[in-house]
Amino acid sequence: MSTKTNIIQPNRQLIRPCTVVYGVLVVLTLVTWSIGRAGLGGLWVSLLVLGFALFKAQLVGDWFMGLRDIRGIWRWVVVIWLAVPGSLITLAFAFSHGG
Amino acid sequence: MSGGSMRGILMDTVVRHEQARPGYPPGDLAIWIFILAELLVFAIFFAAYAFARSGQAELFNHYQATLNRDTALFNTLALLTSSYFVVRGVVAAREGNNALCARWLWAAVAMGGLFLVIKASEYADHFAAGVSLSSNTFYMFYLSLTFFHFMHVILGMVILAAVAVKAGRDGYSPDDHTGVETGASYWHMVDMVWLILFPLVYVMR
Numbered sequence: 001m002s003t004k005t006n007i008i009q010p011n012r013q014l015i016r017p018c019t020v021v022y023g024v025l026v027v028l029t030l031v032t033w034s035i036g037r038a039g040l041g042g043l044w045v046s047l048l049v050l051g052f053a054l055f056k057a058q059l060v061g062d063w064f065m066g067l068r069d070i071r072g073i074w075r076w077v078v079v080i081w082l083a084v085p086g087s088l089i090t091l092a093f094a095f096s097h098g099g
Numbered sequence: 100m101s102g103g104s105m106r107g108i109l110m111d112t113v114v115r116h117e118q119a120r121p122g123y124p125p126g127d128l129a130i131w132i133f134i135l136a137e138l139l140v141f142a143i144f145f146a147a148y149a150f151a152r153s154g155q156a157e158l159f160n161h162y163q164a165t166l167n168r169d170t171a172l173f174n175t176l177a178l179l180t181s182s183y184f185v186v187r188g189v190v191a192a193r194e195g196n197n198a199l200c201a202r203w204l205w206a207a208v209a210m211g212g213l214f215l216v217i218k219a220s221e222y223a224d225h226f227a228a229g230v231s232l233s234s235n236t237f238y239m240f241y242l243s244l245t246f247f248h249f250m251h252v253i254l255g256m257v258i259l260a261a262v263a264v265k266a267g268r269d270g271y272s273p274d275d276h277t278g279v280e281t282g283a284s285y286w287h288m289v290d291m292v293w294l295i296l297f298p299l300v301y302v303m304r
Binding site: 014015018019022025026029030032033035036037041046049050052053054056057060061063064065066067070071072074077078081082084085088089091092093095096097 | 138149156
């Protein structure tokens with residue numbers, strides 16, 4: 001009985017945080033949509049929305065893809081991917097807002 | 100079989116699962132090479148959109164306002180929910196519950212189908228209004244970026260359906276469920292790309 005618990009326990013420990021992460025993703029999506037619906041714009045609002053998006057994508061990589069426990073280069077694949085377009089988009093929006 | 104040896108086998112299974120994780124991501128390594136290539140292409144696409152917009156911000160802002168943010172919200176929620184269902188499917192496969200795994204994966208495929216239906220109706224509205232790739236730079240990027248992603252959703256659904264069929268035939272075990280993790284990794288990549296695409300194209304101005 002206790003050995004069965006040993007196997008199932010890690011999966012239960014995965015489901016609970018993933019459910020919380022799903023809730024966080026939904027809330028941030030609703031906030032992003034609300035900002036768009038309100039017609040809010042400008043550099044800082046855009047960067048805030050971009051920050052939400054990058055954070056959400058990192059959550060998906062860490063918890064849904066399961067990269068948070070991986071060692072070595074694969075741990076950083078999503079982080080690096082998000083950093084590159086994230087930086088370029090920030091730069092482009094700064095240009096367009098005369099920054 | 101004695102309780103002690105059974106316990107030993109089960110503990111060995113747990114240990115092998117733990118040891119299989121550290122150096123490599125879940126799923127087949129080949130899918131990760133494919134995922135990296137896909138992510139690179141989307142990164143270039145996103146950067147191209149952002150820099151094209153920086154030279155024509157007023158045009159982009161004007162035509163962005165014609166997009167339906169409500170359908171984009173439903174599409175985002177559909178993909179997020181499908182990704183969560185896939186996580187549950189992977190957990191079920193790790194527990195050796197193939198029937199449950201198949202049900203979660205079919206539910207994820209259904210959410211992917213919902214995404215396609217919503218997006219197709221959005222395209223139909225645009226085309227009915229005379230929008231095309233050559234209408235202007237914004238629509239060129241909007242249509243090509245979202246359609247490129249649309250095709251990835253279709254491919255992801257095909258992969259998930261194939262995995263679900265195999266799970267339905269009891270084709271995975273706690274020791275051998277790499278196929279489930281491979282399909283899941285691809286699907287999460289499709290979801291992740293949309294999480295950047297949605298605010299970039301529909302909200303940021």
